[in-house]
Amino acid sequence: MEIHQRIAVMAWLSLSLVASGISVAQSSPGSGKEMSHEERAVPGLHDFDFLVGHWRVHHRKLKQRLANSHEWIEFEGTLFSNR
Numbered sequence: 001m002e003i004h005q006r007i008a009v010m011a012w013l014s015l016s017l018v019a020s021g022i023s024v025a026q027s028s029p030g031s032g033k034e035m036s037h038e039e040r041a042v043p044g045l046h047d048f049d050f051l052v053g054h055w056r057v058h059h060r061k062l063k064q065r066l067a068n069s070h071e072w073i074e075f076e077g078t079l080f081s082n083r
Helices: 002-027 037-041
Strands: 053-062 072-081
Touching: none
Parallel strands: none
Antiparallel strands: 053 072
């Protein structure tokens, strides 16, 4: 009988966790669209995506790799991405 009680308690806790996750996802502010399972699983997934956009960047690389070199070559660049 004790095993059945433990199973019942575990099932009840699992259902309550799932239900609370659904209510939080539905009550979160936003554009009114339903969130996908991936977005619920990873909070803040699309908060800032630095791979999308037009970026000016400053590059640095070693003049000679794997040669105990400490001299850097620096140059400007741009990144275009719409992933």
